[in-house]
Amino acid sequence: MEESQGKSNYAHLPEELLGKILENIPATVEKMNNLFDVQDEPIREGIATLRERGFIEKNETNDFSTSLIAVDGGVVLEKMTGSDIVLAVAVGVEGLTTDNNAGWSSGKNQYYQWQTVLSHDEANPRLCQGAMFLMELSVLASSDHEIRIMDGTHFTPILKINSLLSAHEDKAGPQYIEALKEFLKETYEKIIPDIPEILEAALGDEKVISIVKYSSSRDIIDAFLKDKNITIDDKTFFTIGLDEDEYLIPKSVGQSIEERNKIWDDLHIRCNLKISDGKFDQIELNKAFDKSVNKLRTKNEHTGAKESELFFTYYKPFQNGPAYRIELKKSLAQDKNKFEKYLLSIKRQIVFPEIMEPFPQYLVDLMAKSVSGGLYAILEAIRLSPELKLDKGKFNLLFNYRTK
């Protein structure tokens, strides 16, 4: 190999590559600066406008509850040669409490778990994600706690569960339906009334709220501050504009046309799969789904626009911390005392600045993410199982060889 002027014609990897990446950091920082080049003036004006309109209040209550949980889910889909191993979990954990007797009462599930093996199919991700969300809602619905935090916005589980049950459109094969049936059979006693009840509780019970980690919604800005030339999203806007303990008086979702069109107008869950071998009324099921989801929609099939029964607020518990987008049910939004109690309860779960979200939400996220460790254990156990009836030649083909 020739070398010219002491320079090798083969790169020193990965050091050289890493060096190059680090060299580009200033350019990246500059781009971030541009993105966060937030003009203070429009925000101040925007907040002032909302204050003038009586949209912002300060939480003055001393009342709070420690009967609080957060629920999250995790899913891992391990692509192997010829098949996928699927593992989905949903778990709930309690918040900070001094009540030693707090917990899940007997007969209530703190977690759900489902695992299976499927042949490769593009529809597999929607199957396991849908299962995960359904299990999350199941944990939320079956808990006795006064405040139950769902991770993310309400519409995500609706989208995912709809996707789970309407895979027919994507030509999901018989394997998909079999796996779905197996999941439902293992997890629920009966599809009806179990699943509609779960949906009804999660989407209708005021005890279930959701806190959104990331949100690009501009519902408030688009609806009320269009003339202010504010380019950021609502969450960033309220993070900068609100003072400690201030909150936006809850509004129903879809204040802006954009948001209604994009998300809330056509929200639906529809099952078009035969998901049970037994007697099963698909029409009845879809009716029940529609009843639950309809409360959240911003459009009526017959009368046009309507108010959703799902409300949202932005709440800033600490001066130097973020504002949180919280979705809540109409009944809670209209009960100021209870609503403020919920806000203070949430604030007391935030160990600021170490953990920037309610403690149980942070913890449950970690718990749910640890599911990937569970999958490695499953894989290893399968690999070592004496019951695995594969001849030697096929054995090594079974597992993937991606770098971990």
Added chain:
Amino acid sequence: MSESQNTISTELLAKINRPENIAMGITGSPSSTLEVVIDITEQTKTDRTLGQMVYVIVEEDKRNVLVIGQIIEIETKNRWHEDQAFKGVIKRHGGLPHLSGHADNRIATISVQACYDLGLNDPRSHILGTSPSTGIKVFKMNDSVMETLMTNYSNSLTYMGTVYGTNVNLPFWFKHFDKDDITNSEKGAKDAYHIGVFGKTGSGKTVTAAYMLLGYAKNKNNMNILILDPQGQFYDDKELLPDTSLQKAITDTGMKYKKFKILEDLYLPSKAYDIFSTLLQKSGFIKKSFNILSDREENAAEAIALYLEKLNTNSQGKNGNLNNLWDENKSYELMKFVLKKFTESETSTGNKPKVTYNEYIDIIFSQSARKDQLIEKLNTVLSNEFQLKDIFKRYWQPVARLFTEQKDSTTKKTSVDSVIGLVTTPGSKGNFVILDLSERKGHSINENLQAMFVNIIENKIKEKGEDFYRDNLKVNCLIVMDEAHRFISKGSDDNQIAALTEEITDSIRTTRKYGIGYMFITQTIESLDAEILRQIRIFAFGYGLTSGQELRKVSEVVNNNAAVQLYKSFIDPSSNEKYPFMFFGPVSPLSFTGSPLFIEVYREFSSFK
């Protein structure tokens, strides 16, 4: 063998596999053949674990192997409490609900002590050939399993304490230094072991050493024990054993108990002129009578020894017999004779008269002027009867008494030789001899003199050992040195101590093959020469060797960091009256892997067996 046959192994397995047994842990990872990691079960998570003796059955070559070990380290891990973000929660909230305590994992490390193959009728010692699999239940040891396991050794076991922090009796064996004596069921190690018992004052080292001696005393048909006792603690027999005397306990074993005070009951050999003259020097006799510079005193001592030896030889033993100095007149005459000898000179006649000095004064000085000065001084002393008697009384006769056969006008002393004979004569076994070297009733004995005695005894035993060895026999004797740091001190300014240290260091290298073992009982491991430490096979470490230097030495010996940490955690016995010890070496059927054993010695003698 049919499966139904009741053997020790099957009985053991039956006891081990009882369904009511509660596993305290599960074998984990990583583990080796010497250290096994276990995960403590939820059910026993709050039980005392450290020091606990445990067992686990592992499979090797399709046979059951019983692995026994002691827990030398225990650690609590809680991943949530280690997370930096959660530390903020703990700081403010005081804990993590449902995670603090609940999500704890306790991981213990077992130091493997012994393994037994249970594939045979009787459990047989086994060296683990593979590391234990994970997921096997680990149980706490109990007396029932231990007793069954030890069935075949029961005759040769000594119980002197319980497993550290538990009530399980820990078996020890103290084998004599010759071959197995099947007739008398006395197990032999075929080789002598040197032993070190270390611990600060109040650590229980004397009690522990006494228990160990009682263990060795069970070999009464094969072994002798000699105790060199510089403080008289063994002689006085006070607080050696709880609730009883050592004399009674030793006598109960069938050993013959004898004790002597070296100054009152023993006399030194009649021809030990070098010792005699050295003692004269040490006593101040030479300084007082010769009045010479101290650098010449040693020469004078040498000259005295030479003269006395010659005197004895020339008189065919009539004169200069050191054992006959009980008669003070004779002794006084001998002293005068010695001093006078140095004053003798001859002057030749002629034009140039020449003075010829005697050979002894030549040893002290080479210059005539100095010799003349010395002669003048000695003549002055010799001419002063009062001064001479004072020197005799204060310096000469106390030394002479160490060599006299008579204790008083009616009783005779015992010769050092015959005491040595007690423990080194073929066929003479079962003697337990204590030599009290301590200062008594006005005797100006000091460590120097003690060192001299020890040197004499040590040399004589070694000589005997060589004789035995030539005849293909073993002395089979344990020499105990209490407060060993008094005799063995590397870098001591005292020539006697330095010489003795060197002597013992050299001796312990060679005497093992003669069947002579040493037990050093001392407060400090640091004072012992590195070579001596290298030769010691059995170590007993009591509380208190925790200074940096000492702990380093302990670590060098044990070479097991977790074990040293456990040793470090010993609590001062004065606070709870428990006497913990770390034993290292071939001292128990459970210690053949070379891992240390941790015990608490019995506080009641009635438990000893």
